[in-house]
Amino acid sequence: xxxxxxxxxxxxxxxxxxxxxxxxxxxxxxxxxxxxxxxxxxxxxxxxxxxxxxxxxxxxxxxxxxxxxxxxxxxxxxxxxxxxxxxxxxxxxxxxxxxxxxxxxxxxxxxxxxxxxxxxxxxxxxxxxxxxxxxxxxxxxxxxxxxxxxxxxxxxxxxxxxxxxxxxxxxxxxxxxxxxxxxxxxxxxxxxxxxxxxxxxxxxxxxxxxxxxxxxxxxxxxxxxxxxxxxxxxxxxxxxxxxxxxxxxxxxxxxxxxxxxxxxxxxxxxxxxxxxxxxxx
Amino acid sequence: xxxxxxxxxxxxxxxxxxxxxxxxxxxxxxxxxxxxxxxxxxxxxxxxxxxxxxxxxxxxxxxxxxxxxxxxxxxxxxxxxxxxxxxxxxxxxxxxxxxxxxxxxxxxxxxxxxxxxxxxxxxxxxxxxxxxxxxxxxxxxxxxxxxxxxxxxxxxxxxxxxxxxxxxxxxxxxxxxxxxxxxxxxxxxxxxxxxxxxxxxxxxxxxxxxxxxxxxxxxxxxxxxxxxxxxxxxxxxxxxxxxxxxxxxxxxxxxxxxxxxxxxxxxxxxxxxxxxxxxxxxxxxxxxxxxxxx
Numbered sequence: 001x002x003x004x005x006x007x008x009x010x011x012x013x014x015x016x017x018x019x020x021x022x023x024x025x026x027x028x029x030x031x032x033x034x035x036x037x038x039x040x041x042x043x044x045x046x047x048x049x050x051x052x053x054x055x056x057x058x059x060x061x062x063x064x065x066x067x068x069x070x071x072x073x074x075x076x077x078x079x080x081x082x083x084x085x086x087x088x089x090x091x092x093x094x095x096x097x098x099x100x101x102x103x104x105x106x107x108x109x110x111x112x113x114x115x116x117x118x119x120x121x122x123x124x125x126x127x128x129x130x131x132x133x134x135x136x137x138x139x140x141x142x143x144x145x146x147x148x149x150x151x152x153x154x155x156x157x158x159x160x161x162x163x164x165x166x167x168x169x170x171x172x173x174x175x176x177x178x179x180x181x182x183x184x185x186x187x188x189x190x191x192x193x194x195x196x197x198x199x200x201x202x203x204x205x206x207x208x209x210x211x212x213x214x215x216x217x218x219x220x221x222x223x224x225x226x227x228x229x230x231x232x233x234x235x236x237x238x239x240x241x242x243x244x245x246x247x248x249x250x251x252x253x254x255x256x257x258x259x260x261x262x263x264x265x266x267x268x269x270x271x272x273x274x275x276x277x278x279x280x281x
Numbered sequence: 282x283x284x285x286x287x288x289x290x291x292x293x294x295x296x297x298x299x300x301x302x303x304x305x306x307x308x309x310x311x312x313x314x315x316x317x318x319x320x321x322x323x324x325x326x327x328x329x330x331x332x333x334x335x336x337x338x339x340x341x342x343x344x345x346x347x348x349x350x351x352x353x354x355x356x357x358x359x360x361x362x363x364x365x366x367x368x369x370x371x372x373x374x375x376x377x378x379x380x381x382x383x384x385x386x387x388x389x390x391x392x393x394x395x396x397x398x399x400x401x402x403x404x405x406x407x408x409x410x411x412x413x414x415x416x417x418x419x420x421x422x423x424x425x426x427x428x429x430x431x432x433x434x435x436x437x438x439x440x441x442x443x444x445x446x447x448x449x450x451x452x453x454x455x456x457x458x459x460x461x462x463x464x465x466x467x468x469x470x471x472x473x474x475x476x477x478x479x480x481x482x483x484x485x486x487x488x489x490x491x492x493x494x495x496x497x498x499x500x501x502x503x504x505x506x507x508x509x510x511x512x513x514x515x516x517x518x519x520x521x522x523x524x525x526x527x528x529x530x531x532x533x534x535x536x537x538x539x540x541x542x543x544x545x546x547x548x549x550x551x552x553x554x555x556x557x558x559x560x561x562x563x564x565x566x567x568x569x570x571x572x573x574x575x
Binding site: 003005008009012013015016019020022023024025026027029030033041046092093094096097099100101102103104105106108109112115116118119120121122123125126127128129130131132133134135138149150152153154158170173174177182183184186208211212213214215219230233234237238247250251254257258261262264265266269272273276277 | 284285286287288289291292294295296298299301302303305306307308309310311312313314316317320370373374377378380381384388389390391392393394395396397398399400401402403405406407408409410415416417420448451452453456457460474480509512513516517531534535538539544547548551554555558559562
């Protein structure tokens with residue numbers, strides 16, 4: 001702070017409190033809705049304070065099977081599996097390709113780099129139909145492979161590791177070579193341990209990325225067995241053909257579905273910030 | 282492109298290392314993108330038995346189609362509104378947090394978490410809040426004489442997706458603005474303060490100009506976000522309706538191609554969007570890479 005201005009300090013806090021309230025507002029409403037019985041939400045005058053039905057609603061969401069969606073535990077498992085496979089897969093293939101690009105000078109290296117770079121320009125949203133077709137032709141619809149493998153290629157993760165490897169002192173590798181370490185030993189015993197923080201930070205970002213996927217799972221799964229939580233809550237919210245949707249249950253499901261990544265951001269804030277800032281460099 | 286001063290001797294190893302990434306990229310990115318380009322020049326007969334080359338027909342139809350031109354305008358309004366609102370609010374909040382010494386981190390935590398909320402969940406949340414029969418905001422708005430029903434009123438539907446998309450993006454912009462603000466040297470502000478510039482003047486004449494690389498970077502990222510990552514928000518709130526009022530370009534690719542099965546037109550739309558992302562990416566890497574060093 002440059003100078004002390006008490007009035008400005010008060011205004012700063014006021015603005016931030018209002019900001020935090022605005023940001024929290026929709027989730028507050030969702031949490032409140034999840035704590036009431038169905039009747040309290042049927043009129044516009046929604047209660048603003050929590051009720052006592054939270055446990056009942058959660059039990060109902062988790063245990064009662066609903067038409068058109070998979071059991072809640074299965075969707076949670078699918079989301080978790082999808083997020084973990086995408087995280088591990090992206091990191092694994094990105095770190096080894098970055099290693100090849102930085103520590104080897106092989107013919108075609110430039111081409112490989114550009115092919116990976118191009119993926120940045122091809123988000124799944126602009127190639128929905130042909131990608132769906134490829135996955136269908138390979139028989140990967142309704143499978144965990146179809147849910148995850150097409151999302152595993154990653155230019156950003158590759159660039160992050162490339163950036164990091166460039167900052168690793170050359171002497172480390174020269175010393176390792178003098179001591180007779182081959183490329184695999186050097187990677188495993190020196191580079192991988194050095195990359196630990198980067199891997200951790202990236203994992204946080206990629207786990208969130210995998211958990212919140214919606215369009216892709218919706219395209220490649222028709223079998224409820226492979227539905228993810230994001231699809232499940234959307235289907236619950238949309239199934240209001242017969243009467244008013246059960247908002248208390250939908251909101252309980254929504255709160256449960258967004259809890260894991262939100263908790264990760266809150267409790268691993270430093271890694272999260274590092275991961276997000278570094279991947280954008 | 283640089284490598285290390287010394288590299289490992291050549292062997293099949295580097296090819297094995299890049300193979301997984303490359304195979305997935307070729308199969309699931311480049312090949313489908315090529316297919317999209319190819320089928321945007323072709324017409325398939327109704328039974329899917331044969332295809333004929335039709336040149337630029339799909340494109341000329343597309344750009345003669347008032348629906349598509351309207352979708353471009355609509356997407357531009359949506360993208361600009363979300364970019365301006367979420368960046369503006371984020372900048373104010375980041376500037377505030379940057380002034381604080383002790384409580385800054387606590388506020389940051391409470392502003393960052395919406396990043397982890399899925400777009401589709403953000404859509405459901407705001408849909409619930411604005412729901413015309415049970416939502417809380419229409420109830421409040423009715424006291425001000427506003428009759429809220431985004432299922433009938435196209436403008437209100439657009440406002441709804443703008444609010445939902447901006448809300449979701451504030452945390453991202455906040456984080457980058459805060460990082461940018463923290464890298465502006467204190468000494469500059471201190472020098473200006475000695476020359477009796479007040480906080481307001483210091484911000485606009487010193488801090489904000491130094492922040493311009495961050496601002497520019499965020500503008501590109503936000504345009505990208507509103508164009509592509511808001512699919513879930515649109516799908517969960519309005520599904521493009523009412524009467525196309527929120528049918529953005531990305532949602533249209535999906536609804537024309539995946540639901541309407543109009544492959545040729547959908548492919549042509551995909552290619553137009555691809556060109557757009559390519560343009561954005563080139564701008565980002567040409568101009569943003571050379572970040573100003575303070």
